[in-house]
Amino acid sequence: MEHYGPETYGELNADIYDEWHAALDPAEAVRSLAELIKEGPAGPVLELAVGTGRVTIPLAAEGIDLWGIDASEAMVARMRAKPGGDRIPVTIGDMADVAPDTEERFAMVFVVFSTFFFLMTQDEQVRCFVNVAGRLRPGGRFVLECPMPDVARYDRNQRVAAHEVGLGQVRLTAVRHDPVEQRFEGQHVLITDSGVRLAPAFMRYAWPSELDLMARIAGLERRARWGGWRREPFRGEGNYVTVYEKPATPAS
Structure with missing residues (x-):
């Protein structure tokens, strides 16, 4: 944060x-x-x-x-x-x-x-x-x-999901859930041949x-x-x- x-x-x-x-x-x-x-x-x-x-x-x-x-x-x-x-x-x-x-x-x-x-x-x-x-x-x-x-999606208050998988790139989201503060702290992760791109997205539901x-x-x-x-x-x-x-x- x-x-x-x-x-x-x-x-x-x-x-x-x-x-x-x-x-x-x-x-x-x-x-x-x-x-x-x-x-x-x-x-x-x-x-x-x-x-x-x-x-x-x-x-x-x-x-x-x-x-x-x-x-x-x-x-x-x-x-x-x-x-x-x-x-x-x-x-x-x-x-x-x-x-x-x-x-x-x-x-x-x-x-x-x-x-x-x-x-x-x-x-x-x-x-x-x-x-x-x-x-x-x-x-x-x-x-x-x-x-x-949808807190049921989170196993031990965390979740990794694949949104796109191709020959040249993979796009994932990695999220941690804080049930006390009602927060999702996440990163969009883009992996390509040229490197890794991180795009953070935090929210309070x-x-x-x-x-x-x-x-x-x-x-x-x-x-x-x-x-x-x-x-x-x-x-x-x-x-x-x-x-x-x-x-x-x-x-x-």
Whole structure:
């Protein structure tokens, strides 16, 4: 964990991120997010951890007033090099701060994939919820896509998996699980004829009920939880989507 900060993952992985995640089609996420935006109040939308613009750019192409924040200048540079990426205002900073450079209030804030869990402590995750709530307009939504923690995959709290095996390269992940701190500390390992490439990825997972409690602390209410972007039933596995809402009127 030493020297690992909010920007570390992006700074070390920006040049290979799109290649390694090419199988993740953002189309369903973009479609569902666009529908949620239409259902809510009018106003700009903020993505936490915009990365290389995998979701941000196609969503902005729908005519949505989209903003972003990311801790990694290298990831944002990749986004800005893509068509349409340079037109999206992005703040370089910790996503737990949400939007430190503006007083703007947002109709929706969202974070996709497993990125919310890159906030490495429960305190940081709660701080993010509280800051999101403070930036939402009445009736605004906080939408999270998160993976359901699958701790049963870990034998003696560790796991090595092969993701690609070819004539010229092997790509592995090696992960240690800390059940006390609810952390996965992992490395993507790329072995080729020219050497070894390491790409660290550490995260602190949270259970769905824990996310709900964070939302309550922040004054948000859960409106929906689906088993994916198609609004399928949540069955406690895979990636799921939760929609929290800021009440239109403050609770008495």
